[in-house]
Amino acid sequence: MDLTTFLIQCLNALQYGLLLFLVASGLTLIFGIMGVINLAHGSFYMIGAYMAFALAPWVASTVGGGFFTTLVLGLVLAVALGYFLEWAFYSFLYTREHLQQVLMTYGLILVFEELRSLLVGDDVHGVQAPDFLSGSIPLGDMMVYPVYRLFISGVCLLLALGMYFVFAKTRLGMMIRAGSTNREMVQSLGIDIKFLYRVVFAAGVAIAVLAGMVAAPVSSVYPGMGGLVLIICFVVVVIGGIGSIRGALLASLLIGLVDTFGKVLVPQVAGVLVYVLMAAILLWKPDGLFKAG
Amino acid sequence: MRTQLPKFLFVLACFAALAVFPHVAGKFGIDLATKIMIFAVLALSLELLVGTTGLVCFGQAAFFGIGAYATVLLSPSDGPASLATLLPLCVLLAAAYALVVGALSLRTKGVYFIMVTLAFAQMAYYVVHDTPLGGGTDGIYLMMKPVLGDWLDLDKPLAMYRFTLACLLGAFVFLALLSRSKFGHALAGIRVNEQRMRATGFSTYPYKLAAFVVSGGIAGLAGFLFAVKDGFVNPEMMSWHISGEVLIIIILGGLGHLRGALIGAFAFALLQEFFRSEAIFGEFAKHWHLGLGLTIITSVAVLPRGLVGIPAQLLGRKSGAHGGASTPVKAGHA
Amino acid sequence: MHNSDVLLRGTGISRRWGGLTALDNVSIEVARGSVHAVIGTNGAGKSTLVNILSGELEASAGSVHLLGQDVSRWSQPRRARAGLGRSYQRNTIYPSFSVLENCRLAAQAMHQQPWAWWRSASACDKSMQAAQDAAAQAGLQDLLQREAGLLSHGQKRQLEIAMCLATQPSVLLLDEPLAGMGAEETERMLELLTSLKDSHAMLLIEHDMDAVFRVADVITVLVNGQLIACGSPEVVRNSPEVRVAYLGDH
Numbered sequence: 001m002d003l004t005t006f007l008i009q010c011l012n013a014l015q016y017g018l019l020l021f022l023v024a025s026g027l028t029l030i031f032g033i034m035g036v037i038n039l040a041h042g043s044f045y046m047i048g049a050y051m052a053f054a055l056a057p058w059v060a061s062t063v064g065g066g067f068f069t070t071l072v073l074g075l076v077l078a079v080a081l082g083y084f085l086e087w088a089f090y091s092f093l094y095t096r097e098h099l100q101q102v103l104m105t106y107g108l109i110l111v112f113e114e115l116r117s118l119l120v121g122d123d124v125h126g127v128q129a130p131d132f133l134s135g136s137i138p139l140g141d142m143m144v145y146p147v148y149r150l151f152i153s154g155v156c157l158l159l160a161l162g163m164y165f166v167f168a169k170t171r172l173g174m175m176i177r178a179g180s181t182n183r184e185m186v187q188s189l190g191i192d193i194k195f196l197y198r199v200v201f202a203a204g205v206a207i208a209v210l211a212g213m214v215a216a217p218v219s220s221v222y223p224g225m226g227g228l229v230l231i232i233c234f235v236v237v238v239i240g241g242i243g244s245i246r247g248a249l250l251a252s253l254l255i256g257l258v259d260t261f262g263k264v265l266v267p268q269v270a271g272v273l274v275y276v277l278m279a280a281i282l283l284w285k286p287d288g289l290f291k292a293g
Numbered sequence: 294m295r296t297q298l299p300k301f302l303f304v305l306a307c308f309a310a311l312a313v314f315p316h317v318a319g320k321f322g323i324d325l326a327t328k329i330m331i332f333a334v335l336a337l338s339l340e341l342l343v344g345t346t347g348l349v350c351f352g353q354a355a356f357f358g359i360g361a362y363a364t365v366l367l368s369p370s371d372g373p374a375s376l377a378t379l380l381p382l383c384v385l386l387a388a389a390y391a392l393v394v395g396a397l398s399l400r401t402k403g404v405y406f407i408m409v410t411l412a413f414a415q416m417a418y419y420v421v422h423d424t425p426l427g428g429g430t431d432g433i434y435l436m437m438k439p440v441l442g443d444w445l446d447l448d449k450p451l452a453m454y455r456f457t458l459a460c461l462l463g464a465f466v467f468l469a470l471l472s473r474s475k476f477g478h479a480l481a482g483i484r485v486n487e488q489r490m491r492a493t494g495f496s497t498y499p500y501k502l503a504a505f506v507v508s509g510g511i512a513g514l515a516g517f518l519f520a521v522k523d524g525f526v527n528p529e530m531m532s533w534h535i536s537g538e539v540l541i542i543i544i545l546g547g548l549g550h551l552r553g554a555l556i557g558a559f560a561f562a563l564l565q566e567f568f569r570s571e572a573i574f575g576e577f578a579k580h581w582h583l584g585l586g587l588t589i590i591t592s593v594a595v596l597p598r599g600l601v602g603i604p605a606q607l608l609g610r611k612s613g614a615h616g617g618a619s620t621p622v623k624a625g626h627a
Numbered sequence: 628m629h630n631s632d633v634l635l636r637g638t639g640i641s642r643r644w645g646g647l648t649a650l651d652n653v654s655i656e657v658a659r660g661s662v663h664a665v666i667g668t669n670g671a672g673k674s675t676l677v678n679i680l681s682g683e684l685e686a687s688a689g690s691v692h693l694l695g696q697d698v699s700r701w702s703q704p705r706r707a708r709a710g711l712g713r714s715y716q717r718n719t720i721y722p723s724f725s726v727l728e729n730c731r732l733a734a735q736a737m738h739q740q741p742w743a744w745w746r747s748a749s750a751c752d753k754s755m756q757a758a759q760d761a762a763a764q765a766g767l768q769d770l771l772q773r774e775a776g777l778l779s780h781g782q783k784r785q786l787e788i789a790m791c792l793a794t795q796p797s798v799l800l801l802d803e804p805l806a807g808m809g810a811e812e813t814e815r816m817l818e819l820l821t822s823l824k825d826s827h828a829m830l831l832i833e834h835d836m837d838a839v840f841r842v843a844d845v846i847t848v849l850v851n852g853q854l855i856a857c858g859s860p861e862v863v864r865n866s867p868e869v870r871v872a873y874l875g876d877h
């Protein structure tokens with residue numbers, strides 16, 4: 001592999017890893033703070049991708065907007081969806097055992113898949129990146145790299161920084177962190193914990209949906225995508241340590257590297273490599289690389 | 294012992310009904326019933342892990358698939374294999390993978406365990422899906438079904454049905470004996486309070502690993518039966534949706550009871566046929582997952598002890614392995 | 628105290644969590660025929676000490692000797708099989724099993740035979756006998772078939788002890804056996820504990836000071852992870868350090 005290819009694959013790995021981080025952080029947040037293991041999280045990613053496909057023409061014809069308008073509309077819908085789902089469904093799962101949460105959210109996956117099938121169908125679709133973001137730009141004088149992939153990495157990085165800022169530096173973040181360790185205490189301080197949880201959940205959904213929308217041009221839109229991203233997210237969480245955002249980031253980047261270079265170097269076993277990595281980490285650190293924090 | 298008699302009679306009645314069923318059913322009925330019984334065996338294997346030991350495994354499809362793939366891959370292409378050698382070998386291979394997965398997964402707890410078992414099953418899926426070993430997405434055909442001497446030809450549906458019934462009965466009896474043995478009681482103790490078991494002097498890891506391996510082996514048996522019945526295997530057998538379905542089956546039937554696995558397998562199959570029926574749902578029949586998903590959500594929410602718990606719920610008294618707890622309380626995060 | 632009577636010995640035990648020291652160089656001896664009580668304020672390190680002695684927690688420094696053997700590296704199950712029994716502050720009984728089954732399962736730890744899958748568990752005479760004996764010792768002989776979850780709180784605490792006794796241990800680590808008990812139940816439990824004294828070495832964590840001073844032969848006082856006094860009840864009661872730190876006197 002020459003240097004150019006190597007660098008390009010590194011950038012691809014970064015992009016994939018950051019995207020994965022975005023989706024996984026929503027999952028680990030919801031589990032770390034509300035104690036709910038949500039199998040349907042992958043479905044939100046899928047919903048995002050299908051939204052990118054389905055909303056774009058509608059937005060173009062009714063509002064005359066383009067890519068960013070679609071993104072914003074998708075985000076608004078996602079927050080509304082997350083808010084509604086938490087109120088109607090997820091709030092009932094907080095006190096249940098993990099097994100029940102697993103099964104009920106699995107049932108939800110089936111519901112989401114069929115609703116999607118009813119509304120948009122089961123076909124595989126491609127989504128076009130907006131014109132001003134397509135094409136490639138030269139990086140240094142050795143190589144060219146697709147602009148859109150840089151855009152994805154940029155968005156993910158921005159969101160990651162945003163999340164860090166909210167958690168570490170704002171009152172809201174402090175309340176969320178407090179609410180995860182001591183629910184009763186936070187409630188007695190007069191903070192509406194139900195509202196807090198709803199906000200966190202809606203944010204988690206919105207992040208996953210956004211990731212799906214943004215990734216659609218490079219990953220194509222197909223029915224099984226939710227399940228696949230979910231399982232990889234699980235691997236991220238297992239490797240990174242549950243509840244740990246730092247861990248999720250490190251694990252996502254590791255997986256990005258292993259998967260990307262695996263596909264290039266040993267394509268036949270590439271799918272398996274991520275799990276081998278997980279097995280290796282489990283041997284070394286059964287609780288993941290970081291504990292919650 | 295008085296409460297045990299009705300349960301025993303119920304199970305006896307089930308097996309008796311299954312024994313006479315072929316005489317009244319047509320070809321389709323026998324085929325469907327065979328498939329349901331195979332899933333009942335798979336459900337029994339998971340019941341040992343989830344219901345008895347309290348280990349929520351989301352990767353049972355891997356052992357199921359390995360049993361199936363081993364059946365096809367180890368059958369010689371020039372003649373039928375001997376059942377006496379092929380069956381134990383497939384069970385052992387599935388159990389071997391369970392040993393590896395269990396050894397690593399059992400180092401984790403709670404939610405991690407669920408995720409890790411799912412991931413390891415997905416790993417097995419990719420091995421047969423991506424590599425030439427598994428014949429790719431097309432799957433592989435079993436050229437000739439295994440035989441046992443001259444008198445058992447599994448190519449005949451009736452023989453296959455009876456053999457499957459015998460395996461189901463065997464698995465059921467084995468697990469029933471296991472539950473009342475010291476090993477089974479230890480597993481039950483681990484489920485209720487692992488810390489207390491350790492404080493008493495039980496090294497819990499070997500017990501859990503043993504349960505995992507036995508469970509994997511029985512799942513492999515189900516896989517063997519499936520491969521022989523249809524003469525065909527493909528990667529979708531190892532799909533995580535299969536793992537999910539088996540989990541639903543045992544919850545639907547009732548956790549903590551072996552007969553729950555039987556009831557659940559039949560109930561689930563009936564539900565599938567119901568939602569898939571065009572006669573009832575017309576063109577929505579192809580979206581049957583919707584009805585199934587909603588049913589799963591409702592049944593988990595409303596019937597926490599599954600179908601097995603209905604008589605007790607109606608009579609308003611506590612019963613079953615888990616006592617009268619209504620909504621089980623979560624023991625804390627991770 | 629003759630050394631041969633000391634069945635459990637913790638030497639120089641320390642436990643640190645990052646920058647926090649939960650236990651600092653604590654040593655403790657428990658001899659056969661005596662009750663050694665550990666008292667202290669909340670967070671003093673009592674539970675940490677017991678967890679280290681039982682094997683649930685690893686010490687940052689120090690060693691544990693059981694029946695003369697260095698068990699510092701032994702897992703909790705291994706120590707339990709070697710004769711170290713432990714009861715918990717919160718009930719760890721199995722609510723859906725009968726009283727007898729609770730004890731029998733505990734007794735099974737000493738007669739495990741996991742490979743005999745065809746044999747019924749209750750067919751084992753040894754574990755059945757040990758279970759019945761333990762239940763009788765704890766005063767539960769008339770409640771053997773009762774579902775454990777239906778027992779009164781005091782009876783559940785008795786069962787907790789019975790499960791401890793079912794493995795016929797030589798050392799008992801009892802974590803607040805009187806927790807949540809009324810006067811009559813406390814009396815009964817104290818009688819039980821006294822009856823166990825002759826044949827066991829007992830370490831007791833308790834908050835009920837009256838009970839402690841009645842039943843204990845040796846008292847160790849922990850404050851903020853440090854051992855500030857150890858001796859007979861009179862010595863401890865009159866110790867100036869204890870009065871200041873724990874009883875609040877000056």
